[in-house]
Amino acid sequence: MCQKQLENLAAVVEKFGSAPTIADMPRRTLADKGINGPTAAHVIEEVHSPYNLAYLTFTTGSSAFQNIVGVTFEELPDRKRATQKALEMANISRGAHALVTYAPLVNVYSAQALHEYGMTWSFLLRSSRDALIVALCRDKPKVLIGESGFLKVALEDVANLGLAEAMPRDCIVLCSGTPLDLDIIPLAQKYGWQIHDLYGCQEFGWIALDGRPLRDDISLVPSPLGDDYKELVLGGLPLADSFIIGAGGHECNSSGQILTYRRKRTHPEYEVLITATTFSDPTIIEKAARSILRIKSRVVKVHPHIKCNAEATEMQLVTNMALTERDAKPAATITGPQKTRLFDSLVEAQIAFQKAGKTDPTWVKKS
Incomplete structure (x- = not known):
């Protein structure tokens, strides 16, 4: 009797089921x-x-x-x-x-x-x-x-x-x-x-x-490299690249002002503090900072006194050294919604992920 039940269950597993086999899985x-x-x-x-x-x-x-x-x-x-x-x-x-x-x-x-x-x-x-x-x-x-x-x-x-x-x-x-x-x-x-x-x-x-x-979500902020250089920030996230901003124009186009071929790595690199969010609960920002932003190799931290229910996201750029100084001023403040659009889109990805439950039953930890 037990063997027959096992065979019936095996037949169901082989022919049916909400979880895919390796052959069923989509491939990219x-x-x-x-x-x-x-x-x-x-x-x-x-x-x-x-x-x-x-x-x-x-x-x-x-x-x-x-x-x-x-x-x-x-x-x-x-x-x-x-x-x-x-x-x-x-x-x-x-x-x-x-x-x-x-x-x-x-x-x-x-x-x-x-x-x-x-x-x-x-x-x-x-x-x-x-x-x-x-x-x-x-x-x-x-x-x-x-x-x-x-x-x-x-x-x-x-x-x-x-x-x-x-x-x-x-x-x-x-x-x-x-x-x-x-x-x-x-x-x-x-x-x-x-x-x-x-x-x-x-x-x-x-x-x-x-x-x-x-x-249009690009910002140029003061660079730790000195007055001749500007740090390029995209959607509130620093790229760790600094450039000369040339009045004489780019070698490939005289109207281009960012001399991208004269790039220098920013040192010390900026870190980001989220000081304001449009959400009532900062937990979503904390989760995004710990997960999705790490796949972009960017260090983003949530200010301990973050302002919730703000009209737009606000981000402060600080150096590692500034983080240890209580009264240190940020090198720049980036305010949304336009200038923080990239960051906000990554937070949206975090929200979408949380709304979609895990589809693999092997990850369900509770019955």
Whole structure:
């Protein structure tokens, strides 16, 4: 009798059930994310990605160890608007095709944003300069996306190999991933290429093109590096990057004021204190600070005397040293709703997560 009951239960488990089998689980592949191109810096690993994230990506590792980054659904609309603005400012037409030299860069746009702009893209056969030169000479792309140092050395190789005549002309180049190497500009001019400096990061998407902001929740605040530099703050969250603000304009556009190619890492880095919230209970802010903001590698703390039911979020930027000084004044105060929009969208993601109960019964701790 016991064996028959077991067999009946096993049959039910195999054929029915609210929880999925591994074969039933939805899959988000490299192709789904639009990053199915080769790189020499990664292995391909399947992971269980939380359903509350739009996708996972990693920092490029240009200045530190590569860290995992989670992108929420709630922040995608601003990312898409910034991407569209960048493409329009660079005079890239809808429906254009781009050659992307480093596949993970697509995550900063998000494949969804490029699809909505009508763009298509392809990758190199191998992540090497020789493969780039072959693709340039054979396919003659009109749009090129890649890191400026890599592109610059490839252009030098083209001249040494005697392939200049086979190169495409009038290409629009979006240099991104690392600070713009200015030496690429005269090399590219030989082919009539338009060089653009696209600044951003995996954590928050694109922020500036040729020194011009792509979002309206950007603030420039005093930097610990001195009066010549300003710290860039996005949606209330400091990026740990400081820039010269140049009256003479950006090398790629005279109207651009943020000299993104003259970036310096801010030291000491700012931390964020939330001093006011629109919520009646600060618990939601505390949870967001402890969880979702950590996937952005940002330290956010809740002021012990936070003001609730405020008209807008208020955030103070302080240094680690200032935190130990009772009467220390903040370096800057960021007040919403516009200037704190990114932070507020991440709090919205935290709220959405809390409203959606866990769907995996194995995590239910109480009967």
